[in-house]
Amino acid sequence: MPADLAVIGLGHLGLPLAQAATAAAIATVGYDTDPRRVAELRAGRVPSEVCDGSLTAAGIRRMLSAGFRATTEDAELGRVRTAVICAPTRLGEDRALDLSPIGEAARALAARLRPRTTVLLESAVYPGTTEDYLRPILEEGSGLRAGKDFHLAYSPSRLDPGNREYGYTNTPKVIGGLTPACTEAAAAFYGRICERVVRARGPREAEAVKVLETNYRHVNIALANEMAVFCHDIGVDLWDVVRCAETKPFGFQAFRPGPGVGGHGVPIDPNYISYRGRSLGYPLRMVELAQEVNGRMPRYVIQRCATLLNEHGKSARGARVLLLGVGYKADLGDQEGSPAREIAARLTEMGAQLRYHDPHVPQWRVLGQPVPRADCPLEAAAAADLTVLLQHHRSYDLQGLTVKAQLLLDTRGASPAGAHRL
Structure with a gap:
């Protein structure tokens, strides 16, 4: 038919x-x-x-x-x-x-x-x-x-x-x-x-709508990511700042930082037009800067991991590290562009012993090798030297993780007081 x-x-x-x-x-x-x-x-x-x-x-x-x-x-x-x-x-x-x-x-x-x-x-x-x-x-x-x-x-x-x-x-x-x-x-x-x-x-015009909408997301996430680094360096709770700022009824839309930006909506810079060798001759600077800021967030997470371990008398080499949530978005298993892979690769290269848990990802490979999957996130967090929350899935018991984990780095600002936040 x-x-x-x-x-x-x-x-x-x-x-x-x-x-x-x-x-x-x-x-x-x-x-x-x-x-x-x-x-x-x-x-x-x-x-x-x-x-x-x-x-x-x-x-x-x-x-x-x-x-x-x-x-x-x-x-x-x-x-x-x-x-x-x-x-x-x-x-x-x-x-x-x-x-x-x-x-x-x-x-x-x-x-x-x-x-x-x-x-x-x-x-x-x-x-x-x-x-x-x-x-x-x-x-x-x-x-x-x-x-x-x-x-x-x-x-x-x-x-x-x-x-x-x-x-x-x-x-x-x-x-x-x-x-x-x-x-x-x-x-x-x-x-x-x-x-x-x-x-x-x-x-x-319709094509430019896609460029604007996608880059709007990336630019604003980049601002939130820069604020996260800035606030941590001066001892300010960014998540409380965002909570207060989003009460403003005009002129502000809340975006939150994270370990990096994933998904299928890649930042689009019309300066990089390859199919006819054409170029504007100059980049969209905001897009380029946003990509630079968002692209370095996985390295910042690694830096925070190493610092936390060091502050507690441990080295990244040989440390047992648990990664929670390896997809690019909460409650999804899609790993397109997820920063989890780069974070895991860098930790592996530093000699850390990795495990992961994600209710939506039954198997996960990094650098061509399978990463062991934990059956129970609470038990795995208790056994790990450092637990890193990369994605806030609804099924995660954040209160329990905060209590059980020896060290918890929360890159999503979702955990209660007591955890180390991005």
């Missing part, structure tokens, strides 16, 4: 869209080049790398019973009215976004693209990517013209994994089309899924 919608890329972006579309009674097919991922979905399982809490095995089975199909056959792409590219984009070593997954998805779609199809892009990209990178690939591969033969638009993903209040449906959807007709075609599609659609002036 032909589908109305093809979701291209069944990862952390594509699966929530497919779930929302299926729930809205839109006949949906999911396309992915990874046969293992497709096989897992067909069997009613959540792919192992999609562990952000947005999907469950029961949810996948409901999608399948409602008609959702996962496939590796690109022939399916030629039978839909709407195709949404949800390919992952990550920062490379040169700090440029890797757009090649978008290019691969676009070429697969272009070979099957039919007139009057609506093509949408949701991946995190630079302003201009939809027009300057995606459009030529689609037009060359299909022989069709965007804005004339098919509709083309961009819509930034606004997913917040683990958020119990805002999901795909009730989060306003920003769209920007190549032409007014493209924008309206995109609005007609998303209007079937989302409660509110917000029209941008064009795809570049």
